[in-house]
Amino acid sequence: MPELPEVETVVRGLRKSVIGNKIKDVKIIFPGIVKQNSKNFKKVVSKNKIIEIRRRGKFILIDLSNGKTILAHLGMTGNFILVRASSPLNKHDHLIVRFYENHSKGSPAFGGAKELRYNDQRKFGRIKSFSTSKEENIFDLKKLGPESLNISSSDFVDLFKKRKGRIKSALLNQQIIAGLGNIYVDESLFEAKIHPSQKIDQLTPQQLKKLHQAIQKILKKAIKAGGSSIENYYNIDGEIGSFQLQHKVYGREGLACKRCGTKIKRIKISQRSSYFCPRCQKRT
DNA sequence: GCCACTGTTAGCAT
DNA sequence: CATGCTAACAGTGG
Numbered sequence: 001m002p003e004l005p006e007v008e009t010v011v012r013g014l015r016k017s018v019i020g021n022k023i024k025d026v027k028i029i030f031p032g033i034v035k036q037n038s039k040n041f042k043k044v045v046s047k048n049k050i051i052e053i054r055r056r057g058k059f060i061l062i063d064l065s066n067g068k069t070i071l072a073h074l075g076m077t078g079n080f081i082l083v084r085a086s087s088p089l090n091k092h093d094h095l096i097v098r099f100y101e102n103h104s105k106g107s108p109a110f111g112g113a114k115e116l117r118y119n120d121q122r123k124f125g126r127i128k129s130f131s132t133s134k135e136e137n138i139f140d141l142k143k144l145g146p147e148s149l150n151i152s153s154s155d156f157v158d159l160f161k162k163r164k165g166r167i168k169s170a171l172l173n174q175q176i177i178a179g180l181g182n183i184y185v186d187e188s189l190f191e192a193k194i195h196p197s198q199k200i201d202q203l204t205p206q207q208l209k210k211l212h213q214a215i216q217k218i219l220k221k222a223i224k225a226g227g228s229s230i231e232n233y234y235n236i237d238g239e240i241g242s243f244q245l246q247h248k249v250y251g252r253e254g255l256a257c258k259r260c261g262t263k264i265k266r267i268k269i270s271q272r273s274s275y276f277c278p279r280c281q282k283r284t
Numbered sequence: 285g286c287c288a289c290t291g292t293t294a295g296c297a298t
Numbered sequence: 299c300a301t302g303c304t305a306a307c308a309g310t311g312g
Contacts, residue, residue, distance in 0.1 A: 075292055076290075092308085230290085
């Protein structure tokens with residue numbers, strides 16, 4: 001679920017709806033999500049204004065007026081949703097950020113105070129805070145590879161030129177390149193006509209260039225569609241994305257390839273289901 | 285009921 | 299060092 005396009009959709013939603021809002025306090029329902037002393041986290045966050053929202057890889061960064069930043073990762077099933085403070089809690093709501101009423105600026109239908117809730121069925125997500133000025137020292141961010149949406153074609157080719165192993169495993173590795181996950185890797189490899197278990201050192205610079213282009217194209221289209229909603233994903237207004245309707249291979253085992261009609265195959269690579277067209281994506 | 289599977293990744297083993 | 303499994307969790311489907 002939350003890969004780069006989904007996280008970007010959440011970030012854009014937050015930017016539109018909560019920048020400038022002043023946080024009243026934070027309620028932690030399930031402490032396991034907060035990877036920091038709960039009291040400390042609450043103290044750092046409460047009574048501060050949200051001044052900026054950013055994304056790095058699949059991480060969400062929320063900058064506060066006191067020089068601190070909230071770092072959130074959605075794991076597999078995490079979601080932020082903006083709701084009326086009076087609305088009933090949902091199953092798997094783990095954390096609530098409450099805003100002051102007079103700073104609410106949502107739609108007119110949104111009278112009264114609102115709050116941002118973090119929901120996560122599988123509890124793989126995590127949230128913590130750090131000093132904005134110390135960002136370059138934060139391990140979670142430091143280890144990330146270049147942004148898959150920013151990297152230039154030549155840097156991308158250089159990045160993989162020296163690598164071994166299977167192309168899909170490398171694309172999933174956030175330390176090599178940040179933001180891609182299982183869905184967008186499969187879709188990008190199909191677009192570039194590259195077999196997911198293709199050995200990287202057998203790829204030509206031309207193929208890598210094509211793969212770079214495919215990634216840019218797929219990610220941009222997915223962001224435009226508000227991401228892919230397979231089961232659990234929705235944006236901060238509770239709306240689902242629509243890119244799943246444009247998937248050409250992911251989740252389409254046994255169905256006809258949209259390009260050539262051959263049946264889409266599914267194999268396991270690094271323990272992850274990998275969908276591809278055996279005719280369009282030949283291994284070399 | 286049991287087992288396999290699911291969008292991620294830290295941590296450990298090889 | 300690079301690469302590959304497993305576990306963390308909850309739910310669903312066969």
